[in-house]
Amino acid sequence: MKDSKKRIFIILGPLLFIILQQFDAPEAMPDAAWDVLCATLWIALWWITEAVPIAVTALLPIILFPLTGAMDLSTTTASYGHKYIFLYMGGFILAIAIEKWGLHKRIALHIINLIGTNVTRIILGFMVATAFMSMWISNTATSVMMLPIGMSIISQLKDNPNTIADENKIFGKALMLSIAYSASIGGIATLIGTPPNLVLAGYVQEVYDIEITFFQWLVFGLPISLVLLVIAWWYLTRKAFTFKQKEFPGGKTEIQRLINDLGPMKREEKIVLSVFVLTAFCWISRSFLLQKFIPFIDDTIIAMSAGILLFTLPAKGGRKLITWKEAVEMPWGIIILFGGGMALASAFESSGLAVWMGNSMTLLQFLPLLLLVVLIIFSVNFITEMTSNLATTAMLLPILAPVAVSLGVNPYILMVATTVAASCAFMLPVATPPNAVVFGSGYLRIPDMIRTGIWMNLISVILLSAFVYFLLPLLWGFDPLELGQEFIKNK
Numbered sequence: 001m002k003d004s005k006k007r008i009f010i011i012l013g014p015l016l017f018i019i020l021q022q023f024d025a026p027e028a029m030p031d032a033a034w035d036v037l038c039a040t041l042w043i044a045l046w047w048i049t050e051a052v053p054i055a056v057t058a059l060l061p062i063i064l065f066p067l068t069g070a071m072d073l074s075t076t077t078a079s080y081g082h083k084y085i086f087l088y089m090g091g092f093i094l095a096i097a098i099e100k101w102g103l104h105k106r107i108a109l110h111i112i113n114l115i116g117t118n119v120t121r122i123i124l125g126f127m128v129a130t131a132f133m134s135m136w137i138s139n140t141a142t143s144v145m146m147l148p149i150g151m152s153i154i155s156q157l158k159d160n161p162n163t164i165a166d167e168n169k170i171f172g173k174a175l176m177l178s179i180a181y182s183a184s185i186g187g188i189a190t191l192i193g194t195p196p197n198l199v200l201a202g203y204v205q206e207v208y209d210i211e212i213t214f215f216q217w218l219v220f221g222l223p224i225s226l227v228l229l230v231i232a233w234w235y236l237t238r239k240a241f242t243f244k245q246k247e248f249p250g251g252k253t254e255i256q257r258l259i260n261d262l263g264p265m266k267r268e269e270k271i272v273l274s275v276f277v278l279t280a281f282c283w284i285s286r287s288f289l290l291q292k293f294i295p296f297i298d299d300t301i302i303a304m305s306a307g308i309l310l311f312t313l314p315a316k317g318g319r320k321l322i323t324w325k326e327a328v329e330m331p332w333g334i335i336i337l338f339g340g341g342m343a344l345a346s347a348f349e350s351s352g353l354a355v356w357m358g359n360s361m362t363l364l365q366f367l368p369l370l371l372l373v374v375l376i377i378f379s380v381n382f383i384t385e386m387t388s389n390l391a392t393t394a395m396l397l398p399i400l401a402p403v404a405v406s407l408g409v410n411p412y413i414l415m416v417a418t419t420v421a422a423s424c425a426f427m428l429p430v431a432t433p434p435n436a437v438v439f440g441s442g443y444l445r446i447p448d449m450i451r452t453g454i455w456m457n458l459i460s461v462i463l464l465s466a467f468v469y470f471l472l473p474l475l476w477g478f479d480p481l482e483l484g485q486e487f488i489k490n491k
Contacts, residue, residue: 009051017042017064033353035068040344040395047391054388055333058340061347071347079346080339083300084202088338090303091192092330094279095137097310097322101268103276104133104145109259112149113252119171120237123178126150130179131186131229135193136276138331139183143434146179147441153254154443167243173448174241176438181232181426181456183434188423189225191217191283191299195334196393200419202338203345203397207354208411210486214283214299220475224420224467231459240452268315275313279306334390341394348398358402365407369480373417374465376400380421381457385431389422404483410473411487413480417468424460427453 017038025034039060046057061079065071098104111132112125126146134142154172187194191201191214201212237243282290282302290297310322348354364372384392396418404411425431427450429439438444473480 006049006051009045009049013042013045013051016045021068028359029356030352032068032070032351033356035070036065036347036351036353039064039068039070039347043340043344044395047395048387050388053333054391055336055340057391058337061340061343065343065347070351071343075346075350076343079206079342080336082202082206082339082342083298084198084205085335085338085342087300087303088192088195088198088335089330090300090305090307091136092138093307093310093322093327094276094303095141096326096330097272098137098276099141099145100322100326101266101272102262103269103272104137104142105149106259106262106265106269108133108146108149109255109262113255113259119243120233122153123175123237124233126175127178127182127229127233130182131189131225134183134186135190135225136280138433139187139194140433140437142186143179143183143437146183147176147437149258150175150179151441152258169443170241170243172441172443174236176441176443177240177449177452178233178236180432180434180438181236182229184423184426184432185225185228185232188228188420189218189222190214191221192303193221194423195338195390196419196422197221199338199341199390199393200397200415202342203401203415206342206345207349207398207401208487213287215285215287216476218284220416220467220472221420223471224464227467228424228460228463231463232456235456235459236452240455268321271313272310272321275306275309279303337388337390337394341390341397344394345398348402354398354402355406357399358404358406364403369409369413370465370469373413373469374461376414376417377421377464377468378461380418381424381461384422384425385428385457389425389432393419393422405487408481408483410478410480410482410484412472412476412478412484413468416472417464420464420468421461424457424464426456426460 020038020041021035025031029037042064043057043060046052046060047054051057061071061076062073065076066073108129111129112122115121115125115128126149130142130146133145154168154175184194188197191197191212197217201217204210204212279302282297283299286297286299286302307327311320311324311327313321315321348357367375380392380396397415400414400418401411404414426435429436429446429449431453435449439446439449469480478484
C-alpha cells in the first residue's frame with residue numbers, strides 16, 4: 001500500500017475510535033463491551049491496512065483498554081505473558097540453533113536425495129523436506145533456506161545441453177510454487193508450526209481454561225498436512241504443469257554435490273539433533289506418557305527446557321551451541337502480535353462483548369452447520385490473501401467462539417475451521433511469507449501464482465471443511481452439534 005494511503009488510515013483509525021466513543025452503546029450491550037468494540041475496530045482497521053506494522057498495532061490494547069475502563073492495565077498486560085508465548089519462544093530458540101549449525105539444510109537435502117531425482121520426484125522431495133522443516137521452524141525461514149537449493153537445481157538443469165529450455169522454465173515455476181505451498185501446509189501439522197495454531201490454543205486456554213496439547217493437535221493437523229501435501233504435489237505435477245521430459249540429467253549429481261559441500265556431520269549438529277528429537281518426543285508423548293512420571297509437565301516447560309539446555313551445551317572453541325545475541329534475533333513482532341490477540345480475547349470475554357455478539361447473530365442458526373463451516377473456511381481462506389493470517393485469526397476467534405455457544409454447537413468446529421483456513425492462502429505474493437520469498441526468485445509472475453493458487457485455495461476449502469466437520473469430532477471426541485460440558489462450565 002502506498003505511503004499516502006497508509007497516512008490516511010493512520011489518521012482514520014483513531015478518528016473512528018473517537019467518533020464512536022461519542023455514541024452510547026447499543027441496547028443490551030454493556031458499556032465496557034462498547035469500549036472494546038470501538039478499540040477493536042481501530043485495531044482491525046490498522047491490521048487489515050497495515051497502516052503501521054501489525055506488531056505495533058497489537059500494542060494498542062495496552063493503551064485503549066485501561067483508558068476506556070474496559071479492562072485494567074494489569075489484566076491487559078498479563079495477556080502478553082501468556083504461557084503459549086513462552087512455548088513459541090522455546091520453539092524459536094530451538095529453530096535458531098537448528099539453522100545456525102546447518103542441520104535443517106542437511107535434513108532437507110537427504111530427504112530430497114532419498115525420494116529421487118526425476119522431475120516429479122525432485123518436486124516431491126522438495127515438498128516433503130520443506131513441509132517437514134516447517135513443522136518445527138518458521139515457514140519463512142524454511143522457504144528462505146529451500147530457495148537457494150531449489151534455484152541451484154534449476155540452474156544446473158538449465159546449463160545441461162540435453163534439457164529443453166521450455167521444460168526448465170516450467171520446472172522452475174513448479175518447483176518454486178511447491179516450496180511455497182509445502183511451507184504453509186507443513187505448518188498446519190504441529191502446534192508450533194504456524195502462529196494461528198498457537199493463537200487458537202491460547203484463546204481456548206484463556207477463555208475456557210481448556211488445554212489443547214501438542215499431541216492432540218498433531219493427530220488432527222498431521223493428517224491434513226499429509227493429504228494436502230499429496231494433493232498439492234499431484235496437482236502441480238499432473239494438472240497445473242505437465243512435463244514431457246521426465247528425466248532431468250544432472251539433478252542427482254547436483255543434490256549429491258550440495259550434500260558433499262556440507263561435509264561430515266559436525267559434533268554440534270549431532271547435539272542439536274539430539275535435543276530436537278528429544279524435545280519432539282516429549283511434546284508428542286507428554287499427554288499420554290510423560291505426565292505419568294512428571295504430573296505437572298507442560299508443553300511450555302518442555303520448550304523452555306530445550307531452549308535453556310541449548311545455552312548450556314558446549315560447542316567448539318569454548319562457545320555454547322547458541323548465544324543470547326543469536327537468540328534475540330527471534331521474531332519479536334509475532335510474539336507481540338500473539339499477545340495482542342490474547343488481550344483482545346480476554347477483553348471480549350470480560351466485557352461481555354463476546355456474549356452480546358453471539359446472541360446478536362441469530363440468523364446463523366438457520367444455516368446447516370456444514371454450510372457454516374464451508375462459509376467460514378472459504379471467507380478466511382480468501383481474506384488472508386490480503387491480510388496477516390495471525391491477525392485475522394486473532395480478530396475472528398473472539399467473535400466466532402461466542403457465536404458457536406449461542407448456536408449451541410461445539411466451538412471447536414468454528415474455531416479450528418478459522419485456524420486451519422488461515423494457513424491455506426496460495427494465490428498472492430502478499431498472502432504468506434513463503435509466497436513472497438518464491439515470488440522474489442524471478443521464476444514467477446503474479447498471474448502464474450493466481451492461476452495456480454486459486455485452484456489450491458478451492459481444493460483446500462473442500463478438504464478442510466471435510467476434515468473439520470467429519471474427522472475433528474472423531475479425533476477429539478466431541479459431538480459437533482452439542483455445546484459440550486467443558487464449554488458450558490466455563491462460558
